[in-house]
Amino acid sequence: MSSFFSALLQWLSGLFFSKTAEIAIVGLQASGKTSFVNVLGTGQWSEDVVPTISFNLRKVKKGNVTLKIWDVAGQPKYRSLWERYCNGVDALVFVVDSADKEKFETARFELHQLLSQSSLLGVPLLVLGNKNDIDGHASVNELIKALQLDKITNRPVSCYSCSMKSQHNLDIVLQWLAARSH
């Protein structure tokens, strides 16, 4: 009976009290990080996006969940900033252009470099293989292998194939992010 009441209380509090998740989005330049935040915020795809300088902070409200999102620039000169913006977040999102296989090795290096920071120990990781609307894109299994995601053992890791352009799989991505809220 007590578990029934605690489940009921949890359900009611979900209805009336808002929850927040703080998320940092990183990844190489042109992988689609800002496009992702734009699609989440507006529900609309737009080609009209410029390379990020340093970072953008955006708040996106979905139901009773507010996502506070650090959209960090991916060009090489900004990558040393990633750890600073990832510090203290509820989840890390690493976006990869799954159609640009030549960049996988650099993406793998930068991802593992970031995760080796002791300040980020245990923070859940979501890897998004973006641009799956493009022919020849890598599958989830190919991404797991190329980015050596199976070697990450010190945190929960998920990987989805998606497209900001066609909005494919964004519903499960949003569910994953909302589940990090508290």
Ligand SMILES: Nc1nc2c(ncn2[C@@H]2O[C@H](COP(=O)(O)OP(=O)(O)OP(=O)(O)O)[C@@H](O)[C@H]2O)c(=O)[nH]1
């Ligand atoms: N085909 C396709 N193109 C996409 C998709 N998502 C983003 N793009 C394009 O990829 C390019 C880069 O997108 P951005 O969102 O600016 O990439 P970013 O990761 O924020 O780049 P930086 O801010 O430089 O780190 C743009 O021309 C987008 O229109 C997608 O799902 N499919």
Ligand SMILES: [Mg+2]
């Ligand atoms: Mg950007």
